[in-house]
Amino acid sequence: MGKVVEMNHPLIKHKLTFIRDKNTGSKEFRELVKEVAMLMAYEVTRDLPLRDIEIETPITKTKSEVISGKKLGIIPILRAGLGMVDGMLSILPAAKVGHVGLYRDPETLEPVEYYCKLPTDVEERELIVLDPMLATGGSAKAAINFLKDRGATNIKLVCLIAAPEGIKVIEEAHPDVDIYVAAIDEKLNDHAYIVPGLGDAGDRLFGTK
Ligand SMILES: O=P(O)(O)OC[C@H]1O[C@H](OP(=O)(O)OP(=O)(O)O)[C@H](O)[C@@H]1O
Numbered sequence: 001m002g003k004v005v006e007m008n009h010p011l012i013k014h015k016l017t018f019i020r021d022k023n024t025g026s027k028e029f030r031e032l033v034k035e036v037a038m039l040m041a042y043e044v045t046r047d048l049p050l051r052d053i054e055i056e057t058p059i060t061k062t063k064s065e066v067i068s069g070k071k072l073g074i075i076p077i078l079r080a081g082l083g084m085v086d087g088m089l090s091i092l093p094a095a096k097v098g099h100v101g102l103y104r105d106p107e108t109l110e111p112v113e114y115y116c117k118l119p120t121d122v123e124e125r126e127l128i129v130l131d132p133m134l135a136t137g138g139s140a141k142a143a144i145n146f147l148k149d150r151g152a153t154n155i156k157l158v159c160l161i162a163a164p165e166g167i168k169v170i171e172e173a174h175p176d177v178d179i180y181v182a183a184i185d186e187k188l189n190d191h192a193y194i195v196p197g198l199g200d201a202g203d204r205l206f207g208t209k
C-alpha cells in the first residue's frame, strides 16, 4: 500500500485557511495555491536519490551531493491542477509537464476525458500528478490509469484537500501510488463536494462559475 502523507506544517495550514475562505478572490487564491504547491514540492521530493560530485570551494577540493539525474514529470489534471504547476516548477525547473484533461460529469460524477499530452518518455520518469481536490477519487484514478496505460510505473499524487472517500479509492485502485495532501477533510456532501473543502477549485482559480 502506498503511503498517505498529510502535511503538518504551520505555513501550509495558515495558507490553506485563506484558500478555503470564500471571501478570498481569484488573484489571492491563485497565489496561495501556487505557494502551497511550492511548499509541498519540498516533501514530495524528499526521497530523490543523490550522488557525490567533486567540486572545489574557495578553501579546498571536496565531494558534495547533487540530485542523481532523476527524470521528473509534472502532470496537472486540467483545469484545476494547472494552479499547482508553477509552484512545483519553481522548485523542479527541469521537470517536463504533461497535461491530462478531465472533468467530472455533474450528474454521473464520472470523469470525462477531453485532452492528454504527455512527455514522450513518460515511462522513464517519476511522475507527480497534481490536482487540488481529491473528492470521490474518480478523476485522479482515471488520470493515473491513463499514465499507466502509457507505461508509467512511478507515480505520486499531490492534492491540496482530500476526502477520506477519495483516498480509499486511490489506495484500492493504485496501491503503488503515494498520496501527498495538505489536508484530509471530513467527508463529501450530497453533490460530492468536499466538506468543509474550498468549493470548486477550478472556478475559484479561474473566476468561472
Ligand atoms: O475526485 P473527483 O470526485 O473526481 O473530483 C475531483 C475533480 O473535480 C475537480 O475538477 P472538475 O471536474 O471541477 O474540473 P475543472 O478542474 O475543469 O473545474 C477537481 O479539480 C478534480 O479534478
Ligand SMILES: O=c1cc[nH]c(=O)[nH]1
Residues within 6 Å of the ligand: 080, 133, 135, 192, 193, 194, 195, 197, 198, 199, 200, 201, 202
Ligand atoms: O469539493 C470539490 C469536489 C470536486 N471538485 C472541486 O473542485 N471541489
Ligand SMILES: [Mg+2]
Residues within 6 Å of the ligand: 080, 200, 201, 202, 203
Ligand atoms: Mg471544477
